Amino acid sequence: MSQKVLLNAKEVNIILHRLACQLIEKHNNFSNTVLIGLQPRGVFLANRLTKILEEDYKVKNIQLGYLDITFYRDDFRRGEKTLEANTTKINFLVEDKNIVFIDDVLYTGRSIRAALTAIQSFGRPNEIELLTLIDRRFSRHLPIQPDYRGRQVDVINNEKVKVNWKEHDNEDSVYLIEK
Numbered sequence: 001m002s003q004k005v006l007l008n009a010k011e012v013n014i015i016l017h018r019l020a021c022q023l024i025e026k027h028n029n030f031s032n033t034v035l036i037g038l039q040p041r042g043v044f045l046a047n048r049l050t051k052i053l054e055e056d057y058k059v060k061n062i063q064l065g066y067l068d069i070t071f072y073r074d075d076f077r078r079g080e081k082t083l084e085a086n087t088t089k090i091n092f093l094v095e096d097k098n099i100v101f102i103d104d105v106l107y108t109g110r111s112i113r114a115a116l117t118a119i120q121s122f123g124r125p126n127e128i129e130l131l132t133l134i135d136r137r138f139s140r141h142l143p144i145q146p147d148y149r150g151r152q153v154d155v156i157n158n159e160k161v162k163v164n165w166k167e168h169d170n171e172d173s174v175y176l177i178e179k
Contacts, residue, residue, distance in 0.1 A: 006134075006153060006161070007174035015150040016045075019131060020052045022148050023100065024059065032126070033098040034063040038115055039070075039086035042103035044165040045133055049102065065090035067101075072114035088118075095123035100148075104163040106132040109144035134161050134174060 007015070027033040030053075037046025043066050053059040068086040101115055112130060119125065131148040136155045155161060155176065162175045 001178060003162075003175045003177045005173060006176050007151065009166075009172040012133075012150075012172040012174065015133065016048055016052055017056070019133075019148055019150055020049055020057060023049070023053065023131070024057060026129075027098065027100075030059055030062050032096075033100065034065060034092060034094060035100050035102055036065045036067050036090070036115075036119070038101060038103040038111065039066055039068040039088070041105075041163065041165075042101075044168060045104050045131075045163075046102040047167075048165070049131075063092045065092065067115055067118055069111060069114040069118050072118040074110060074114070090122055093123055094119060094125045096126045097123075099125045099128045100131055101128060102131045104132065105134045105136060105161050106130070106144070106146055106149075107136045107139050107161075109140045109142035112144045113142055133163060136161060 035046055035050060037043035046064060050062050050064045053062055066087060066089045068088040070085045099119065101112065103111065106112065116128065129147040132146045133150040135146050135149040135152045137152050138154060153161065153176070158179050160177045160179060162177055164171050164173045166172045
């Protein structure tokens with residue numbers, strides 16, 4: 001197994017600030033916008049973006065939630081591996097809100113399809129957008145594309161993209177790993 005660095009900590013930081021600026025351009029003061037981090041690893045990106053928006057760009061009152069899509073996946077109960085649920089934490093209404101789904105890697109699009117189904121349990125949003133740190137081009141199974149992307153990469157099927165977050169993995173980095 002070999003691995004190649006796609007992004008180092010400095011590059012991740014630059015991309016996070018660019019994504020935060022793009023969100024401000026579209027959503028201004030976030031008065032009708034909520035951020036939803038998709039469990040498990042989209043939560044790290046959502047937390048980091050929220051912190052940048054609040055501390056560096058002085059955006060106040062950002063509503064941030066976490067959505068678990070485990071039981072909405074179309075491969076639920078198909079594999080041998082037992083799936084473990086994460087925590088959904090959405091302490092606000094999504095009815096008529098603009099939602100930004102946040103995930104670390106967009107691969108087949110099936111996780112986002114599951115998230116679209118799962119969020120319906122919380123109301124009918126006005127609009128849903130997608131923000132991803134990494135967009136694995138040419139790997140989509142469904143017609144889903146990000147509205148905001150940190151970086152687009154070409155990855156073949158025997159390769160994996162691994163995003164590391166300082167608060168969980170002791171470093172900010174993105175690796176391309178050959179299986």
